[in-house]
Amino acid sequence: MACATNAISLSLSSNPNSKLSSDFIPKLNKPVNVSLRASTSAELNPGRLFLSRPIGLSRRNCANATPVMDQSVGERSSSVPTIVEVDLGNRSYPIYIGSGLLDQHELLQKHVHGKKVLVVTNTTIAPLYLDKVVDALTKGNPNVSVENVILPDGEKYKNMETLMKVFDKAIESRLDRRCTFVALGGGVIGDMCGFAAAAFLRGVNFIQIPTTVMAQVDSSVGGKTGINHPLGKNLIGAFYQPQCVLIDTDTLNTLPNRELASGLAEVIKYGLIRDAEFFEWQEKNMEKLMARDPDAFAYAIKRSCENKAEVVSLDEKESGLRATLNLGHTFGHAIETGFGYGEWLHGEAVAAGTVMAVDMSYRLGWIDSSIVKRVTDILQRAKLPTAPPKTMTVEMFKSVMAVDKKVADGLLRLILLKGPLGNCVFTGEYDRKALDDTLSAFCKS
Amino acid sequence: MASISNAFSLSLPCNRIANSSSDFNPITSALSGLDSGEFSPGRVAVSKPSGIGGRICANATPVMDQPVGEKSSGAPTIVEVDLGNRSYPIYIGSGLFDQPELLQNFDRHVHGKKVIVVTNTTIAPLYLDKVVEALTKGNTAVSVEYVILPDGEKFKDMDTLMKVFDKAIESRLDRRCTFVALGGGVIGDMCGFAAASFLRGVNFIQIPTTVMAQVDSSVGGKTGINHPLGKNLIGAFYQPQCVLIDTDTLDTLPDRELASGLAEVIKYGLIRDAEFFEWQEKNMEKLIARNPNALAYAIKRSCENKAEVVSFDEKESGLRATLNLGHTFGHAIETGFGYGQWLHGEAVAAGMVMAVDMSYRLGWIDSSIVKRVDDILLHTKLPTAPPETMTVEMFKSVMAVDKKVADGLLRLILLKGPLGNCVFTGEYDRKALDDTLSAFCKS
Numbered sequence: 001m002a003c004a005t006n007a008i009s010l011s012l013s014s015n016p017n018s019k020l021s022s023d024f025i026p027k028l029n030k031p032v033n034v035s036l037r038a039s040t041s042a043e044l045n046p047g048r049l050f051l052s053r054p055i056g057l058s059r060r061n062c063a064n065a066t067p068v069m070d071q072s073v074g075e076r077s078s079s080v081p082t083i084v085e086v087d088l089g090n091r092s093y094p095i096y097i098g099s100g101l102l103d104q105h106e107l108l109q110k111h112v113h114g115k116k117v118l119v120v121t122n123t124t125i126a127p128l129y130l131d132k133v134v135d136a137l138t139k140g141n142p143n144v145s146v147e148n149v150i151l152p153d154g155e156k157y158k159n160m161e162t163l164m165k166v167f168d169k170a171i172e173s174r175l176d177r178r179c180t181f182v183a184l185g186g187g188v189i190g191d192m193c194g195f196a197a198a199a200f201l202r203g204v205n206f207i208q209i210p211t212t213v214m215a216q217v218d219s220s221v222g223g224k225t226g227i228n229h230p231l232g233k234n235l236i237g238a239f240y241q242p243q244c245v246l247i248d249t250d251t252l253n254t255l256p257n258r259e260l261a262s263g264l265a266e267v268i269k270y271g272l273i274r275d276a277e278f279f280e281w282q283e284k285n286m287e288k289l290m291a292r293d294p295d296a297f298a299y300a301i302k303r304s305c306e307n308k309a310e311v312v313s314l315d316e317k318e319s320g321l322r323a324t325l326n327l328g329h330t331f332g333h334a335i336e337t338g339f340g341y342g343e344w345l346h347g348e349a350v351a352a353g354t355v356m357a358v359d360m361s362y363r364l365g366w367i368d369s370s371i372v373k374r375v376t377d378i379l380q381r382a383k384l385p386t387a388p389p390k391t392m393t394v395e396m397f398k399s400v401m402a403v404d405k406k407v408a409d410g411l412l413r414l415i416l417l418k419g420p421l422g423n424c425v426f427t428g429e430y431d432r433k434a435l436d437d438t439l440s441a442f443c444k445s
Numbered sequence: 446m447a448s449i450s451n452a453f454s455l456s457l458p459c460n461r462i463a464n465s466s467s468d469f470n471p472i473t474s475a476l477s478g479l480d481s482g483e484f485s486p487g488r489v490a491v492s493k494p495s496g497i498g499g500r501i502c503a504n505a506t507p508v509m510d511q512p513v514g515e516k517s518s519g520a521p522t523i524v525e526v527d528l529g530n531r532s533y534p535i536y537i538g539s540g541l542f543d544q545p546e547l548l549q550n551f552d553r554h555v556h557g558k559k560v561i562v563v564t565n566t567t568i569a570p571l572y573l574d575k576v577v578e579a580l581t582k583g584n585t586a587v588s589v590e591y592v593i594l595p596d597g598e599k600f601k602d603m604d605t606l607m608k609v610f611d612k613a614i615e616s617r618l619d620r621r622c623t624f625v626a627l628g629g630g631v632i633g634d635m636c637g638f639a640a641a642s643f644l645r646g647v648n649f650i651q652i653p654t655t656v657m658a659q660v661d662s663s664v665g666g667k668t669g670i671n672h673p674l675g676k677n678l679i680g681a682f683y684q685p686q687c688v689l690i691d692t693d694t695l696d697t698l699p700d701r702e703l704a705s706g707l708a709e710v711i712k713y714g715l716i717r718d719a720e721f722f723e724w725q726e727k728n729m730e731k732l733i734a735r736n737p738n739a740l741a742y743a744i745k746r747s748c749e750n751k752a753e754v755v756s757f758d759e760k761e762s763g764l765r766a767t768l769n770l771g772h773t774f775g776h777a778i779e780t781g782f783g784y785g786q787w788l789h790g791e792a793v794a795a796g797m798v799m800a801v802d803m804s805y806r807l808g809w810i811d812s813s814i815v816k817r818v819d820d821i822l823l824h825t826k827l828p829t830a831p832p833e834t835m836t837v838e839m840f841k842s843v844m845a846v847d848k849k850v851a852d853g854l855l856r857l858i859l860l861k862g863p864l865g866n867c868v869f870t871g872e873y874d875r876k877a878l879d880d881t882l883s884a885f886c887k888s
Contacts (some may be wrong), residue, residue, distance in 0.1 A: 114852055115852045115853065160603060160607060164603060167678070167679055168672075171672055171674045171675060171678055171846055172674070174845055174846055174850075174853075176846075176848070176850040176851055176852065176853070177848060177850075177851065178852045198681065199638075199642070199679050199680060199681060200678070200679065201678060201679075201848045202667065202668075202669060202677075202680045202681055202682050202848075203681065203682065203760075224645065225645075226642075229610060229611075229614055231614045232614065234645075235614055235643070235644060236610055236642050236643065236644075237642060237644075237645045238642060238645055238646065238681065239645050317646075403614055403617055403619075405619070405620060405644050405645075407617075407619040407620075408619060408620065408621050409558050409559075409619065409621045410617075410619070
């Protein structure tokens with residue numbers, strides 16, 4: 001495990017030639033003045049940003065972590081969970097991480113305010129965890145009654161028709177504005193349940209209980225909810241934050257290898273866009289992750305959540321910084337849409353998309369070849385794709401990318417790497433030829 | 446026209462006939478999200494430093510001294526909805542479509558390059574071209590798409606909403622685009638919800654073309670669609686960039702729709718603005734005869750009331766629920782009888798009569814109010830009872846999914862005290878509710 005005593009440091013792209021200093025000194029810097037305005041023309045070079053917190057922890061626990069984090073993460077115990085806070089003022093919420101958390105019913109019950117709960121889950125997860133969750137919600141709590149709706153499993157069901165089933169069930173069960181929705185599943189369930197909660201009666205509380213790596217390291221945190229449209233991913237939805245996120249790492253025991261790897265694509269992403277140290281740790285520990293070492297995994301989840309929480313609290317509605325979390329996603333979403341929702345898992349598409357973004361960055365002369373190699377290597381070790389499916393054409397990429405949410409007034413903006421590992425930019429100002437060359441290089445036609 | 450020189454006054458429940466143990470300050474209780482117990486806002490005024498002596502509580506600009514409703518293309522009346530840095534103006538006046546700078550005010554309203562106008566088959570042939578022109582005149586950077594939906598409450602559903610998304614995506618609209626709702630309440634609610642959800646949220650503008658939309662639904666941010674089992678069960682609180690009320694659009698509004706909107710005008714008087722109610726009693730003929738000055742004043746005063754309530758309690762933790770007088774019963778009528786059979790305002794009218802009846806049974810108002818409410822609705826040619834096919838059971842089952850139910854407790858808006866005072870409460874004798882329902886239903 002990477003040393004947890006790394007101090008907070010600030011590396012910005014104003015020093016493109018400086019290496020990351022290897023002696024880290026803990027200090028409380030003043031908050032960095034980051035421009036969060038959506039400037040399409042200017043580059044946004046967040047590098048590795050942090051936010052000073054008066055709590056004064058010396059490690060890189062930038063998002064209001066409580067002292068309980070001194071406990072070694074990942075011990076298989078039902079003791080105090082690790083907590084990463086997502087700081088959004090009076091809408092702040094905790095991410096609980098630990099083994100056996102579904103047995104700690106007070107954790108969940110603390111965030112349920114009304115008398116009725118609707119658990120939204122799918123056909124794969126329901127037989128595994130639904131009873132446990134219902135138990136956690138109702139144990140010693142006779143006032144709460146729990147309904148559930150079980151949706152079909154998979155990206156291709158992340159649509160309006162499936163979403164209506166959630167509304168139907170909620171209304172038939174006479175849930176009112178005091179109710180709580182609970183998303184129990186992976187990213188598809190979390191996104192759909194979140195959007196249903198945002199729209200039901202114009203907004204009710206909800207809780208995220210992610211059961212995949214993808215959801216635990218990324219999609220359950222931050223409030224992006226929604227469904228797909230046939231013409232593009234996540235084109236309909238809402239920014240809507242949960243009351244809390246409960247990550248019981250035991251749920252990964254039943255996760256298939258393919259899904260596990262898919263989630264690792266997002267873990268790798270954080271390293272590339274803002275956390276070189278984390279990337280280096282991943283390079284050292286990828287075999288452990290693939291072997292599902294509990295400590296390694298718990299650490300990967302925690303560090304991912306810290307990165308995510310920090311970005312979200314700085315730029316909740318994506319006027320700038322938050323877009324960097326979309327590295328590989330413009331190409332990746334095009335793959336998912338073009339190849340067919342559910343054919344490739346989201347993380348697999350993101351992995352291929354990351355390779356394409358890296359290739360383009362290299363063509364632009366913004367990164368050197370060592371980074372290209374390190375990215376390809378780590379993805380291969382994670383058994384993730386390093387190229388799109390063979391049936392993808394340049395035209396398919398272009399037409400889907402045209403409706404990507406990062407397009408502004410017709411200008412396609414991308415997240416590209418620039419500088420030393422751990423630095424990226426979000427920009428519409430790049431040589432279009434590089435994009436064309438990358439697309440041609442990766443597509444047969 | 447009612448005098449606008451009434452000073453601000455605060456009438457609180459301590460003046461009520463019935464006793465209450467707690468002293469309610471409607472403002473603080475609205476802000477503290479109190480939703481149990483009674484809530485009796487009466488007439489609440491907010492003092493605004495602009496120092497206008499009239500009851501213009503929502504940051505009206507001095508331009509309001511100009512007589513409202515002159516058929517001219519002069520400066521519009523502006524009522525501001527105060528929501529801090531999300532505040533927005535309601536422009537009211539005749540011929541506003543001929544003032545392109547209002548919509549195009551780029552610093553404020555139309556920001557990006559693409560616009561999609563959402564309208565329906567009735568409105569499109571009448572006003573679409575005018576609006577497109579107002580958006581594009583002297584402004585080559587903006588391009589306008591449009592989607593024309595079928596007209597009517599029964600189309601206020603997910604299938605129809607998807608058409609808006611389909612068109613927006615096919616037209617490659619991005620996050621910088623603006624949606625424009627051009628139509629009545631159904632269009633406004635659907636377009637607003639589409640804007641709230643498209644790419645997780647894009648800007649939108651309301652251009653209401655019915656009385657219902659001009660006096661109520663286009664202001665305040667409630668958007669959404671119906672579910673077969675109930676009205677507006679899916680939606681979002683999502684505010685527009687501005688509301689543009691060109692009163693000339695009422696020239697083409699049928700009488701039935703006009704009357705429907707007047708139900709909401711009457712509602713404001715009953716819940717919080719006795720003076721406005723009295724003005725309506727004196728001016729109902731003029732309103733029905735579509736006297737421009739009378740209508741313009743009614744719209745302005747309605748918007749002021751609405752804007753004030755919304756700026757106090759945007760997401761309905763308390764005060765805003767009072768705008769729902771007559772709506773619990775009314776929505777049950779719309780759902781039970783069939784969406785679109787009765788217009789929303791007709792259902793609200795019947796619902797208000799029922800709410801008033803229940804308030805009287807509870808001993809909270811005297812019979813003079815009951816009579817005045819009946820009279821003014823009859824005057825307006827609005828229903829004063831639900832359709833005959835409504836049963837007690839139909840009412841109860843739809844009311845059970847009303848959004849004002851909290852943890853199973855049905856809360857209603859009832860009148861209490863002198864005219865102009867209401868309460869939002871779950872604490873009432875259930876027998877009174879049963880008696881009212883029985884009185885108004887054949888079975």
